[in-house]
Amino acid sequence: xxxxxxxxxxxxxxxxxxxxxxxxxxxxxxxxxxxxxxxxxxxxxxxxxxxxxxxxxxxxxxxxxxxxxxxxxxxxxxxxxxxxxxxxxxxxxxxxxxxxxxxxxxxxxxxxxxxxxxxxxxxxxxxxxxxxxxx
Amino acid sequence: xxxxxxxxxxxxxxxxxxxxxxxxxxxxxxxxxxxxxxxxxxxxxxxxxxxxxxxxxxxxxxxxxxxxxxxxxxxxxxxxxxxxxxxxxxxxxxxxxxxxxxxxxxxxxxxxxxxxxxxxxxxxxxxxxxxxxxxxxxxxxxxxxxxxxxxxxxxxxxxxxxxxxxxxxxxxxxxxxxxxxxxxxxxxxxxxxxxxxxxxxxxxxxxxxxxxxxxxxxxxxxxxxxxxxxxxxxxxxxxxxxxxxxxxxxxxxxxxxxxxxxxxxxxxxxxxxxxxxxxxxxxxxxxxxxxxxxxxxxxxxxxxxxxxxxxxxxxxxxxxxxxxxxxxxxxxxxxxxxxxxxxxxxxxxxxxxxxxxxxxxxxxxxxxxxxxxxxxxxxxxxxxxxxxxxxxxxxxxxxxxxxxxxxxxxxxxxxxxxxxxxxxxxxxxxxxxxxxxxxxxxxxxxxxxxxxxxxxxxxxxxxxxxxxxxxxx
Numbered sequence: 219x220x221x222x223x224x225x226x227x228x229x230x231x232x233x234x235x236x237x238x239x240x241x242x243x244x245x246x247x248x249x250x251x252x253x254x255x256x257x258x259x260x261x262x263x264x265x266x267x268x269x270x271x272x273x274x275x276x277x278x279x280x281x282x283x284x285x286x287x288x289x290x291x292x293x294x295x296x297x298x299x300x301x302x303x304x305x306x307x308x309x310x311x312x313x314x315x316x317x318x319x320x321x322x323x324x325x326x327x328x329x330x331x332x333x334x335x336x337x338x339x340x341x342x343x344x345x346x347x348x349x350x351x352x353x
Numbered sequence: 354x355x356x357x358x359x360x361x362x363x364x365x366x367x368x369x370x371x372x373x374x375x376x377x378x379x380x381x382x383x384x385x386x387x388x389x390x391x392x393x394x395x396x397x398x399x400x401x402x403x404x405x406x407x408x409x410x411x412x413x414x415x416x417x418x419x420x421x422x423x424x425x426x427x428x429x430x431x432x433x434x435x436x437x438x439x440x441x442x443x444x445x446x447x448x449x450x451x452x453x454x455x456x457x458x459x460x461x462x463x464x465x466x467x468x469x470x471x472x473x474x475x476x477x478x479x480x481x482x483x484x485x486x487x488x489x490x491x492x493x494x495x496x497x498x499x500x501x502x503x504x505x506x507x508x509x510x511x512x513x514x515x516x517x518x519x520x521x522x523x524x525x526x527x528x529x530x531x532x533x534x535x536x537x538x539x540x541x542x543x544x545x546x547x548x549x550x551x552x553x554x555x556x557x558x559x560x561x562x563x564x565x566x567x568x569x570x571x572x573x574x575x576x577x578x579x580x581x582x583x584x585x586x587x588x589x590x591x592x593x594x595x596x597x598x599x600x601x602x603x604x605x606x607x608x609x610x611x612x613x614x615x616x617x618x619x620x621x622x623x624x625x626x627x628x629x630x631x632x633x634x635x636x637x638x639x640x641x642x643x644x645x646x647x648x649x650x651x652x653x654x655x656x657x658x659x660x661x662x663x664x665x666x667x668x669x670x671x672x673x674x675x676x677x678x679x680x681x682x683x684x685x686x687x688x689x690x691x692x693x694x695x696x697x698x699x700x701x702x703x704x705x706x707x708x709x710x711x712x713x714x715x716x717x718x719x720x721x722x723x724x725x726x727x728x729x730x731x732x733x734x735x736x737x738x739x740x741x742x743x744x745x746x747x748x749x750x751x752x753x754x755x756x757x758x759x760x761x762x763x764x765x766x767x768x769x770x771x772x773x774x775x776x777x778x779x780x781x782x783x784x785x786x787x788x789x790x791x792x793x794x795x796x797x798x799x800x801x802x803x804x805x806x807x808x809x810x811x812x813x814x815x816x817x818x819x820x821x822x823x824x825x826x
Contacts (some may be wrong), residue, residue, distance in 0.1 A: 226756050228417055228420075255786065286536055286593075289540050290539050329592040353551045
């Protein structure tokens with residue numbers, strides 16, 4: 219189903235679609251990688267686990283983890299091999315396997331997710347995620 | 354949403370629904386039109402008016418545009434007694450701000466050396482993500498910076514006492530390093546003296562116009578002089594502080610989230626432990642931002658000394674435009690202690706105010722307004738009416754007109770760089786995409802923003818500058 223980079227007056231915004239919520243999160247990773255202008259040749263994997271109280275918070279916390287991964291490990295997020303969303307007693311959990319590459323040229327600095335006009339919605343064609351990243 | 358014009362450049366959205374106070378919009382008709390085109394800027398201003406403890410009115414300044422929760426160009430003063438703090442009212446990039454350095458060089462001294470200068474600055478000041486910072490710091494250093502900001506920089510040999518004397522709050526707010534989340538510290542430890550990306554820049558400029566010779570003289574500015582403007586903030590550290598405290602507030606007050614017009618407006622009552630922790634962490638991040646801009650100042654000093662054999666690079670002033678501070682303002686004839694949230698807004702205290710540095714107390718606080726890389730930037734002075742109209746605040750810059758994606762569709766880096774070069778502006782950026790995204794045409798008309806600020810008497814024109822060299826992240 220894919221992703222689109224949307225217009226935003228100051229920052230970066232994307233829409234990710236998938237037949238399942240898992241697939242939509244995979245597309246969200248690809249959108250994030252496109253915004254950060256990371257490399258294309260992944261050479262390693264990272265596992266990410268996030269737990270949050272609702273789906274919007276799950277997307278916020280997951281994007282926050284992608285930002286942290288890039289900054290603290292010095293790698294560029296390139297793609298996701300797999301994302302699995304499950305329910306927990308307190309909300310939702312997300313387990314993801316990310317494909318990452320060394321940072322060769324400085325990345326575009328994605329600094330934080332925001333809740334601004336965030337969407338996590340199920341429609342007739344599957345799931346749609348929308349988020350704005352502070353850049 | 355109905356706007357009533359009260360006087361020229363002053364409009365009001367009356368209280369309705371959950372609003373506790375009205376919204377005042379300080380803008381001319383052309384600027385208002387752009388706010389309306391964006392869709393939600395004015396609505397965001399009115400959402401801010403729902404905050405508990407907000408005083409007088411929610412303020413939207415002439416450069417107001419769409420933000421997160423708060424509009425950018427928004428001001429809210431909430432009572433220290435019974436009010437709240439909202440991280441969205443300060444922004445992710447805590448103490449994002451601007452400083453201007455004056456040199457003893459004239460434009461003629463720099464002409465012919467622009468390429469060498471922009472190359473040297475680009476080499477010295479890391480841009481984007483992944484190149485570290487100009488000043489190497491370890492965890493102990495970082496703790497010191499978070500606690501005392503510019504004082505640590507001075508004691509470590511990275512600042513002159515005069516730098517502190519010409520900085521808002523002398524470059525130190527009461528930061529609490531223990532309240533700064535661990536991941537924020539990890540993000541910040543190697544970023545002291547780094548520009549970042551987006552709209553942040555380091556720009557060599559020449560003073561082209563003086564509007565108020567006496568105040569310009571007090572600021573040490575003269576026509577033809579070369580100055581340097583730095584626009585950056587607290588980098589990843591500040592963003593991590595904001596992001597983690599938004600989540601902490603949400604978890605502390607789960608019922609509040611559902612009642613808010615915008616989740617990004619989440620707040621905590623002043624005096625609650627989580628609010629006090631946030632204030633300590635936010636002030637610490639503000640200290641980090643001052644250290645960051647100071648470190649880049651040292652890089653500029655190195656470049657200028659190498660190429661022009663002078664150490665006369667002095668700080669005119671350094672302003673925050675994303676911060677909240679405790680101040681006293683007059684509301685309904687009474688002095689009230691308030692926490693003034695300024696989101697994309699510059700403090701603009703007038704002559705005589707005790708918080709204006711001694712050097713400028715007779716003329717008012719310098720206000721630094723960047724334009725885009727092909728247009729003017731301005732130095733203003735805090736205006737006499739700022740205390741009465743805008744809680745001592747004015748605009749912070751031009752504000753974007755076109756999205757980054759639209760700018761990339763409409764402009765190409767090569768054409769832009771060639772055109773700017775023909776106008777005497779040398780640009781060096783991390784990527785061609787950055788140049789296109791930051792094209793002058795992607796920004797609003799800063800001249801109109803300044804005209805309205807001046808006409809309102811909240812920030813009055815002192816000097817105008819044109820770019821010479823621009824380094825972009």
